[in-house]
Amino acid sequence: MKLVKNLLFVFLMIPLILVGCSNSGGKDSEYPSKSLKITVPYAAGGLNDIVSRKVASYGDEFFGTSMAVTNLTGGGGTTAATEYLKEEANTHNLMLGSQSIFVTIPLEQDVQYTFDEFEPIIGIDNVQFVLYTNPEKTGIDSIESLIEYGKENTIKFGTEGPGSDPHLIQTGLFAMAEVDAEPVVYGGGGESVTNVVSGNIDVAAGPPAVGKEFITDGSLVPIAVAGPEPYVGFDGFTVPTLTEEGYAIDYSGFNFFVIKKGTDEENIQYLHDAIKKVYETDDFKELESNLEIDLMPIGPDEIKEHIKNQQAQAEELYELVESLK
Numbered sequence: 001m002k003l004v005k006n007l008l009f010v011f012l013m014i015p016l017i018l019v020g021c022s023n024s025g026g027k028d029s030e031y032p033s034k035s036l037k038i039t040v041p042y043a044a045g046g047l048n049d050i051v052s053r054k055v056a057s058y059g060d061e062f063f064g065t066s067m068a069v070t071n072l073t074g075g076g077g078t079t080a081a082t083e084y085l086k087e088e089a090n091t092h093n094l095m096l097g098s099q100s101i102f103v104t105i106p107l108e109q110d111v112q113y114t115f116d117e118f119e120p121i122i123g124i125d126n127v128q129f130v131l132y133t134n135p136e137k138t139g140i141d142s143i144e145s146l147i148e149y150g151k152e153n154t155i156k157f158g159t160e161g162p163g164s165d166p167h168l169i170q171t172g173l174f175a176m177a178e179v180d181a182e183p184v185v186y187g188g189g190g191e192s193v194t195n196v197v198s199g200n201i202d203v204a205a206g207p208p209a210v211g212k213e214f215i216t217d218g219s220l221v222p223i224a225v226a227g228p229e230p231y232v233g234f235d236g237f238t239v240p241t242l243t244e245e246g247y248a249i250d251y252s253g254f255n256f257f258v259i260k261k262g263t264d265e266e267n268i269q270y271l272h273d274a275i276k277k278v279y280e281t282d283d284f285k286e287l288e289s290n291l292e293i294d295l296m297p298i299g300p301d302e303i304k305e306h307i308k309n310q311q312a313q314a315e316e317l318y319e320l321v322e323s324l325k
Contacts, residue, residue: 031090031264031266031267031270032063032064032065033092034065034092035059035065035066035067035068035092036056036059036063036066036067036068036092036093036094037067037068037069037070037092037093037094038055038056038067038068038069038070038093038094038095038096038257039069039070039071039072039080039083039084039093039094039095040052040069040070040072040080040095040096041071041073041074041077041078041079041080041081041096041097041098041101042071042073042077042096043071043073044071047209047291047293048096048098048124048255049069049071050291051124051125051255051287051291051293052069052096053069054278054283054284054287055067055275055278056068056069058274058277058278058281062274062275062278063271075105076100076105076160076163076164077097077098077100077101077105078101078105078109078111078112078113081095081097081101081102081111081113081118082111082113084113084118084260085112085113085117087260088260088262089260089261089262089263089264090260090262090263090267091259091260091263093259094121094257094258094259094271095118095257095258096124096255096256096257097118097120097255097257097258098253098255098256099165099253099255099307099310100163100164100165100253102114102115102118102307103307103310103311103314104164104165104168104314105163105164107163107168107314107315107318108162108163115307116261117260117261118258118259118260118261119258119259119260119261119262119268119300120256120257120258120299120300120303120304121256121257121258121259121275121300122256122257122271122272122275122276122297122298122300122303123255123256123296123297123298123299123302123303123306124255124256124257124293124296124297125293125294125295125296126227126252126253126254126294126295126296127252127253127254127255127294128207128208128225128226128231128252128253128294129165129166129169129205129206129207129225129226129227129251129252129253130205130206130207130208130222130224130225130226130231130239131143131146131170131173131203131204131222131223131224131225131226131242132193132196132204132205132211132214132215132221132222132223133146133196133202133220133221133223134196134219134220134221135221137199138199138202140202140203140223141221141223142223143223143224143240143242143245143246143247144245146202146203147177147179149202150174150177150179150180150181151179153180154180154181154182155174155179155180155181155182155202155203156181156182156184156200156201156202156203157170157174157181157182157183157184157201157203157204157205158183158184158186158189158191158192158193158195158196158203158204158205158206159183159184159185159186159192159204160185160186160187160188160192161183161185165251166189166192166204166205166206167183168251168318168321169205169226169242169249169251169317170183170203170205171183171317171321172247172249172251172317172318172320172321173242173249175317175320175321175323175324176247176248176249176320177247178324184200184201189204189205189206189207189210190206192204192205192206193210193214193220194214196220197214197219197220203223205226207253207292208231208233208234208292209292212233212234215234215237221237222234222237222239223239224239224245225239225241225242226241226242226249226251226252227241227250227251227252228241228243228252233292249313249317250313251310251313251314251317254296254306254307254310256298256303257271257275259271268300272299272300275297276297279297
């Protein structure tokens with residue numbers, strides 16, 4: 001009789017044990033229930049694509065399932081963001097988001113989405129935009145000499161077009177300085193910077209990685225950075241901020257991972273923790289160093305606050321530029 005009671009107790013306890021085990025991971029035990037995907041709104045081979053593929057390569061190890069990357073380009077990221085609205089909460093499809101997609105582009109054009117329809121997971125990187133000139137071609141070697149040049153000439157500046165962060169930074173600067181400037185649109189920051197080297201344009205803004213080799217060989221000079229702190233990543237240069245130079249522009253770029261609004265908090269936390277584990281691997285740290293990534297692995301609430309602050313800065317710059325047209 002005692003044996004029967006003991007067996008009955010064991011059978012009654014099994015469901016409770018299983019429930020406890022299913023919740024031990026801190027997430028919905030059914031998620032992820034299939035392979036995961038990361039939608040990258042930019043072309044394959046770029047920095048954001050490379051970072052996403054590195055994260056995906058750790059799918060089985062840290063996410064418990066395989067991961068793949070899909071590139072959906074167009075509209076500077078708006079095509080992917082619009083298409084992503086078809087996803088449901090707790091989707092197995094993450095998306096790489098950016099400040100330009102949710103803040104800068106909507107200032108210039110109507111979009112079919114809002115930031116509130118997405119839930120941030122974790123930050124990727126803070127993108128410093130450095131202004132580069134070629135003194136040998138133009139004699140411009142500082143913000144002061146750039147503005148002086150603009151008082152007598154129309155400044156030609158490289159840009160990825162309206163809606164891009166470098167475009168807003170530069171048009172905001174020229175509006176504050178009250179000088180004439182003409183945009184020349186290129187396919188990316190790297191192309192803009194190489195055209196400064198060749199003398200086709202006077203100035204361009206781009207991340208440190210696209211200008212480093214030209215600074216090393218003396219083809220370019222970094223004259224300012226649109227960030228909160230001076231940039232010290234170039235040998236022999238401490239690049240001042242635009243604010244230090246008298247122009248209150250603190251507008252760094254920012255990339256981060258998102259998922260559809262309404263996704264369970266436990267699943268968001270699970271994805272956040274898994275991606276953070278990838279960031280902590282030696283493999284990712286080596287990639288971070290090679291690509292000169294300024295890693296910014298902040299969480300959902302911090303991302304929301306950061307985007308809110310950048311939106312206020314962007315709107316102020318945009319209104320200034322529009323008022324002078």
